[in-house]
Amino acid sequence: MEEDYKAIRSLFMGCVGISGVTEELWTEENLKALDQFIEDTSITIMVVYMDAHMGLRVEISIPSKEQVVEQLYYFTRMPGTMITAETFDAVVQFGTVRGDPARAMLHYMTCLPAPLVSLSADRGKDIKDNYMNSMHCQLAFLTDYVYEKQGKTVLYIPMEGLQYSPENASKDKNLVQRMETVVIHWTDQIKELLNAQEIMNMRDSCGPLQEIVFWQSCSKKLLNISQQLQKPGVRHIQKILQLSKSVYLERFCKLAKDIQNSSLEAQSNLVFLSILKEPCEALAQLKPSQFAPKLRQIVNLIRIIWVNSSYYNTRERITGLFRKMSSEIIHLCFKSFCLDLIFKGYVLSSKKVLNDCIQCCRSWKEIYLHASEIHQKYSSKPWDLDHRSFFVVVDSFIQRFRCLVEVCDCQYQFARWEDGQQRPLPRFIGCQGPELTRFLLEIEESFHSGLQNLRTVEKDLLDIKNTTWSNEFNKFRALVKDLETSMQNLINSVFKTVNTVEEGVRLLDTFRPMATREAIKCTVEEKMESVYYLFNRELKMVNNELNQRTRCFPDHMPRLAGQAHWARALRHRLDRPMEVLQKAHFMTESYNRKQVVLTYTQTIHVLDEIVRNNFSIWNQNLGSQYLKRLEQPLMVRCKDKTAKLNINFDNNLLNLFGEIHYWDRLKFEIPQYVIDIYNEREDLRGLRERALLLIRDYNRIIGNLSPSDLGLFRQRIHFIDKKIQPGLNKLMWLSKAASNIFIRDCLSQVEKVQLIIDGYKVSSFSISNLCRQISETLLVKIDGKTVYRNLEFEDDQKSHRQSQLQILQSAHHEIVDIMTNIYKIFSNDGPEVQEYWTTYTKKVDHKVEEAFRKNIVQSMKKLSRAINGDSKASPNPLFKVFLSLRQATPQTVPRVEFSPTLGKLAEIVNILPHLIDTISEFKRLPELLGSRQSEGKPIHTNIEQDEEIKKIQSAIATGMTSNANQLQAYLKTWYKYKDIWEVNKDNVIRSYQRLNLPVTSFDADIHRYTEKANSVQQEETVLNIRFVILDCSPLKSSLVQHCSEWQTKFTQLLSLMATTRLRELHTYLHDNAISLRQPPKTLAELDDSQNLLETLQRSLAKTEAQIPVIHKQFAILDNYKVPVEQDVQEMREVLNGEWVWFQQVLIDSDTMLQKHKEKFKNSFVVSSEDFKKKIQATLQEFNSTG
Secondary structure, three states, X not given: OHHHHHHHHHHHHHHOOOOOOOHHHOOHHHHHHHHHHHHOOOOOEEEEEEEOXXXXXXXXXXXXXXXXXXXXXXXXXXXXXXXXOOOHHHHOEEEXXXXXXXXXXXXXXXXXXXXXXXXXXXXXXXXXXXXXXXXXXXXHHHHHHXXXXXXXXXXXXXXXXXXXXXXXXXXXXXXXXXXXXHHHHHHHHHHHHHHHXXXXXXXXXXXXXXXXXXXXXXXXXXXXXXXXXXXXXXXXXXXXXXXXOOOHHHHHHHHHHHHHHHHHHHHHHHHHHHHHHHHHHHHHOOOHHXXXXXXXXHHHHHHHHHHHOOOOOOHHHHHHXXXXXXXXXXXXXXXXXXXXXXXXXXXXXXXXXXXXXXXHHHHHHHHHHHHHHHHHHHOOOOOOOOOHHHHHHHHHHHHHHHHHHHHHHHHHHHOXXXXXXXXXXXXXXXXXXXXXXXXXXXXXXXXXXXXXXXXOOHHHOOOOOOOHHHHHHHHHHHHHHHHHXXXXXXXXXXXXOOOOXXXXXXXXXXXHHHOOOHHHHHHHHXXXXXXXXXXXXXXXXXXXXXXXXOOOOOOOOOHHHHHHHHHHHHHHHHHHHHHHHHHOOOOOOOHHHHHHHHHHHXXXXXXXXXXXXXXXXXXXXXXXXXXXXXOOEOEEXXXXXXXXXXXXXXXXXXXXXXXXXXXXXXXXXXXXXXXXXXXXXXXXXXXXXXXXXXXXXXXXXXXXXXXXXXXXXXXXXXXXXXXXXXXXXXXXXXXXXXXXXXXXHHHHHHHHHHHHHHHHXXXXXXXXXXHXXXXXXXXXXXOOOOOEEOOHHHHHHHHHHHHHHHHHHHHHHHHHHHHHHHHHHHOOOOHHHHHXXXXXXXXXXXXXXXXXXXXXXXXXXHHHHHHXXXXXXXXXXXXXXXXXXXXXXXXXXXXXXXXXXXXXXXXXXXOHHHHHHHHOOOOOHHHHHHOOOOOOOOHHHHHHOOHHHHHHHHHHHHHHHHHHHHHHHHHHHHHHHHHHHHOOHHHHHHHHHHHOOOHHHHHHHHHHHHHHHHHHHHOOOEEEEOOEEEEOXXXXXXXXXXXXXXXXXXXXXXXXXXXXXXXXXXXXXXXXXXXXXXXXXXXXXXXXXXXXXXXXXXXXXXXHHHHHHHHHHHHHHHHOOOOOOHHHHHHHHOHHHHHHHXXXXXXXHHHHHHHHHHHHHHHHHHXXXXXXXXXXXXXXXXHHHO
């Protein structure tokens, strides 16, 4: 089947001769369409053509009119016929068409089939009539179809009617009917043409140029149809229908006459309307702002058409022409701007064009009304046009233009658009700046969202009958009102933070571009007034300062010059805001502004007057005595008995230098007699600063030394005092050279002493740091996390003390070295200095002793906190103590004990002797430095006797005792289990064995110890008792082990008793069964067997009662998973069977014994008869023989 399809496809593909077609172009889609044509017998046509965009196309329908096909292959077949490789040639017809298929078909049918059929006389009349009727309809349709695309109306003239004379043709009824059909088609064509003309004539949306084009087209079409009506063929067919008296001819002739009249009307209208072509074309090249002169000319030309035209002078047509002119103006206005540019932010240029459009529309109305007024005034023909019918559209579009202007304003205000570019985002200062910026961006985002919604209906802008634009614009306007409120709130919020005129003007300049709408303008104007208020408030503050009785001046300035600078600063404080206001050209002139400027001018005048008056006062108070104030020593001693120095420079000179400096900065002229001394101010300043440096260094030496330190350095300080003595009584400020040399030498000597003192201070500081290190190097190591077992605490503390001892030894040795180095400084000084050195050594020694004492105190406090805790928290676990059950000897009763014991724990915690022993090796400094015995007690002795340490030790002992009591109290909670370890197990078991207690007693005792073991397991294993973690796991393990031993002994005893009883019962049953089953051979044996049977039968119930007891015993053993010997287990399993078997043995034995009893009876009877016979025989023999 597939091979057949391939063959048929090849035949179709071979028939297609379109250039450029290859096998690759026969896609899967094309082959699928080809297979559909082959399979579906109801499809009669298939076309193959080359599409410019999609390539080769195979379709089962004719391409649409819009498609341009250069070459097309068609395949046809009769409905219901199958296509195979053998029937292909007979069934399928194909051909090709180039260009327009319809035109090709029309040409083909007109040139070939139509003439042949029309002239043929071979066919039957009925067949020919039917065929000709269908052919005329098809050709008429094809003619309309072909020429309709060219905008032409062509009458189809059948050749059939032309081959007969009108007289002969009118006699052929079928022919006449066919000609009537053709005439009816002509009538419809003419009627359609006239109707189309009327419809086009009623259109108002087109402009004057389109109106001219319309009448040109009408004139051309009507002239063409008029010429066709004069053709001989048309006249010939009219003659045939006239002779046949057809009812359709009259209507056709009437329409033909209407065509003639309409043609004349169209030519006349075209002539008059053509005068508008040139000005309308010129108008289309102008901008809306240039329309007015041309519009006046066009209105005058329309008036000429109205007055002089024969056909176009009706009120309706002139009104329609003005309406078309209005539409043209609106169209040109819309053409002058771009909606996309408006919505993309080109608002300034677009707004200018929109305003020009609005003005253009207004000018059009004014020009029309002015022309109407002139016409009414000077013409006899009334101007009775209803201008409202076409100006209503103009007014509507003026409103649309205003809407677009409002859109531009809103974009300029809310979105910062100008001409395609957004203005920079305003920058708000302060902590609320980012929040205000975010709020502004939210307003902008909301506006863009509303603008996009409006843009979606921009296509409805030109359709004034459609309310979509108006509705959406109303929503947009409502959104804008909300955004205006938000913008006003933003402006108010921003101005709440404004405190200066500069900030206010900057913000006004920021919001000025956004103030395009009236509400925002009012808000911005209000803020302008608030800026004036700020400046006015600043003026009032300045005036209030001026009105104060005491005038302020900076602390670093002299009084008069300071007041002048203060006044000048007040002026600068006002000048800057005023300068900003003057540069703010956008701020409107108002009453408040005028008042502010007036107040500013008056205040500035007052401030300038203050400056001039102060300079005049200062100038009058100047004198010539300033030079004498330099004739005094450089330094003096302080009067506070501290032996420090002070500068001896007259402060009035400094005040004079300051006044001159600041008056000079204010550009005032200084008198010459003070300028001379002012010129030496730098030399005096240098000398004064060097003197101050010497004073500072000397005073620093005196101030940094304590009284004892001064005793150590008294010889060196005495030497410095001799060096500086000339500066106290001889050297004056006028002798600058000698004074500089003196100060330089003194500074050198002071610097040397300062270096020695600095070294001494550094050494003393190092000793203090080492003492602090000794006090902080604790001899107890407790981190709050480690928990010690047994002797771990002792070992860890011992190791820690050894490591810390090395640190203490190092620090103590370093202190000795430092003291040795310090002594080298004073070793050559006098006896008084040596006494001070001895005092200093004792002081350092006491400091070292105090450091060791603090070390021990802090170490003991650390241990005390570990034992007793503090006020905020309980102590952390420090020791782990085990609670266990111990038995000294196998004969003694076990006891519950702590490990380590409480006594051992107290011994471990008592570490104070170890601490004292650790520091006992440190000697006092006088012994180490002077190689002689110290008079005081050793360091460790004093520390050991310290009361604070004794109190801490007592607190530790108290904590240990309290903890021991709590541990003992907890220990007593385990006494409820004393019977587990105190009772002798063997004695109890022997008692059980002797008493032969019932099975339930065993089960109860075993279960009791199981419950006790569970109760022990539920006890808390680990618990904290203050600083001790008590671990009860050894005790619990021992108790559980004892419970297990109790259970084992009970189960072993029960197993023994059950096994013994089972074995005895088994032996009893088997032995008696064997005895009973042994047949009696004698009467004695029978009697024994019978007695045994009766005994067994009597004890049957008692024996049977043992079986449940045995089963219960073994059930308890099974419950506790006690192993049983294999042979015992087997006997247990067959016990019930054996008992049944034994009962059967008794029954069988009873039967057997009855049988043997009967047998013995019969044998006895026989023996008795025989014996009787023997007796009788004997008697007879005796009797007979004697």
